[in-house]
Amino acid sequence: MTTKCPKCGEVVTGVSVKEVRGCALGGRVWQCVSLNCSRCETSLGVQIDPLAIKAALVDEIRAKI
Numbered sequence: 319m320t321t322k323c324p325k326c327g328e329v330v331t332g333v334s335v336k337e338v339r340g341c342a343l344g345g346r347v348w349q350c351v352s353l354n355c356s357r358c359e360t361s362l363g364v365q366i367d368p369l370a371i372k373a374a375l376v377d378e379i380r381a382k383i
């Protein structure tokens with residue numbers, strides 16, 4: 319299966335990852351990443367930064383030990 323960028327039409331063989339802020343209801347801010355077409359930088363999707371979630375979880379566990 320191949321995925322094509324909706325803007326430039328090229329087959330997506332890689333993405334560039336950019337940090338972005340995600341704002342949720344109630345004013346909470348999440349560290350997120352935007353997965354961009356490596357050719358034209360169009361955002362193909364945004365998700366919560368898994369490394370930020372991992373670090374926050376480790377900090378939370380350490381605080382309770």
Ligand SMILES: [Zn+2]
Nearest residue numbers: 323326355358
């Ligand atoms: Zn593109």
